[in-house]
Amino acid sequence: MYNLIMKDVKLGVPFIFFLFPVLMGALMLIPGWIYFIVLLYFCWITVPNLFNQFKAQNDLMFTSMMPVTKRNMVKARVLVIVGLELLHILIAAIFGVFTMLLYPNLTYLFFPPNIGFWGLGMMMFAIFNIIFIPIFYKTAYKFGWALFFSVMAAMLFAGIAQWVGIQHPVVNDIFYGTGAEQVALQAIILVTGIVIFAAFSIIAYRLAFRRFLRVEV
Amino acid sequence: MLALDVRNVSKSFPNFQLRNVSFQLEQGYIMGFIGANGAGKTTTIKSILNMTRLDSGEVHILGKSMAAHEIELKQEIGYAMGGVDFYTRSKMKTLTDVVKRFYANWDDKTYRNYMRAFKLDENKKIAELSTGMKVKYNLAIALSHGAKLLILDEPTSGLDPVARDELLDIFQGLVADGEISILFSTHITSDLEKCADFITFIANGQIIRSGEKEEFKESYLLLNGAENQLNQVKDRLISYKINSFGFTGLIQADDFDPSCGIKAATPSLEEIMVYFAKKEDQYV
Incomplete structure (x- = not known):
């Protein structure tokens, strides 16, 4: 398992994709931006490049020849994706703290980068994972439609969440407020986001594994 | 083992x-x-x-x-x-x-x-x-x-x-x-x-x-004969080719009767492969 993850880290994932979280995270410094976009860049840029790389380098065949189980092949790949997502969120959140400090008096039209927003970010990645990973493992090399549907769902989620956040007074109060009560609610949303992210990623892995058993390498 | x-x-x-x-x-x-x-x-x-x-x-x-x-x-x-x-x-x-x-x-x-x-x-x-x-x-x-x-x-x-x-x-x-x-x-x-x-x-x-x-290799024979000899073995051949000198064809060694006067030699692996491929083509 560890060896498979190290294989992706050393061979499969080009080093630049470990630097991208920093580059993309720095976009958090744009005042009042739609911060969902910072996370969506992972889905738009990193995921297709990564899976193209796996396909171009015959990673599936390469890995299948080694003494590894199909279960661990899927588990390792899901962990690599989840790991990169967490890296993106973590670094973006750190930049988000600086944004809050740099522009303390900014009036946000879109969600401010507070802990409630990061809860929504986790939910968005959860939706991305549960769609992308199982569809991808139907063939374990084609990723076009998997990417299309998962990005569409993630963007829809982000768009709807943002729209409700602007339009609905109660939701607006929770996400844009800075009082103790709002922060407590935001913390609950963050925890909920983390739980959903973990649950959806595990379900995605299980569905993917079941499909991968039927794949002819 | x-x-x-x-x-x-x-x-x-x-x-x-x-x-x-x-x-x-x-x-x-x-x-x-x-x-x-x-x-x-x-x-x-x-x-x-x-x-x-x-x-x-x-x-x-x-x-x-x-x-x-x-x-x-x-x-x-x-x-x-x-x-x-x-x-x-x-x-x-x-x-x-x-x-x-x-x-x-x-x-x-x-x-x-x-x-x-x-x-x-x-x-x-x-x-x-x-x-x-x-x-x-x-x-x-x-x-x-x-x-x-x-x-x-x-x-x-x-x-x-x-x-x-x-x-x-x-x-x-x-x-x-x-x-x-x-x-x-x-x-x-x-x-x-x-x-x-x-x-x-x-x-x-x-x-x-x-x-x-x-x-x-020895389980097969490559036959080389005149065109008028082809009919003697045609139905037992795996496949054959006709050229200006007669025919060449592959046969299972057991199916061949040495007294028929057709020249026979042990084929190479390549010849075995080629004649089998030709047999498949005939059925297409």
Whole structure:
């Protein structure tokens, strides 16, 4: 398992994709931006490049020849994706703290980068994972439609969440407020986001594994 | 002991079928696995390695069932495929560092020895290697993790005659002490004339014959006769060609009556393959 993850880290994932979280995270410094976009860049840029790389380098065949189980092949790949997502969120959140400090008096039209927003970010990645990973493992090399549907769902989620956040007074109060009560609610949303992210990623892995058993390498 | 025992393996694809593929390879020998392009060589190899799901049949390697002991057995199998590259922009050093972690019996000293013997520089990228060097690198990896069965899928395709000859010598050296066995698929039959002990011949997804090389060749005869002699043997021939001097055709040695006066000679592996391919064409 560890060896498979190290294989992706050393061979499969080009080093630049470990630097991208920093580059993309720095976009958090744009005042009042739609911060969902910072996370969506992972889905738009990193995921297709990564899976193209796996396909171009015959990673599936390469890995299948080694003494590894199909279960661990899927588990390792899901962990690599989840790991990169967490890296993106973590670094973006750190930049988000600086944004809050740099522009303390900014009036946000879109969600401010507070802990409630990061809860929504986790939910968005959860939706991305549960769609992308199982569809991808139907063939374990084609990723076009998997990417299309998962990005569409993630963007829809982000768009709807943002729209409700602007339009609905109660939701607006929770996400844009800075009082103790709002922060407590935001913390609950963050925890909920983390739980959903973990649950959806595990379900995605299980569905993917079941499909991968039927794949002819 | 049998290094490889393939029993009644069948697998259906929309446009192709492997039908009851069975053959055995004794430990310490080289088996040539021959067949035209598309005959089912790579599919059989993928079935052996559990890369494709079998409809029926069993594969045993070194006495153990592949289905039940896949991970354990893959520690003992070395696999090299001609023409398919992995992570070509990485240095051999990087690739080796990743691969060796997967093998319990990895031996760095053996690895360095083979890299030196094969004149491979670890700091070169895979893309910079010639086809022959890539096969050698795969062999170095396989031998460094103590593989007992080497499965080589068209390892000599695309190599020049000098590089091919060198590789064949290496293969023969590897099996010399009786521990390592090699299954070697190819459509370049002259390679097998030089180094194989056994031949398994597949055509159209079915094993035509599997056996000791000379017996294999002697089980067929290549007939050379005048056109008016063709009718005497036509219905027993596997297939035949007519030319300005008469006909040449392949026949099972048992089906041939030496008293008929037609010239007969032991065919080469290539001739056997060609006449079988022609037989298939006749049914298309």
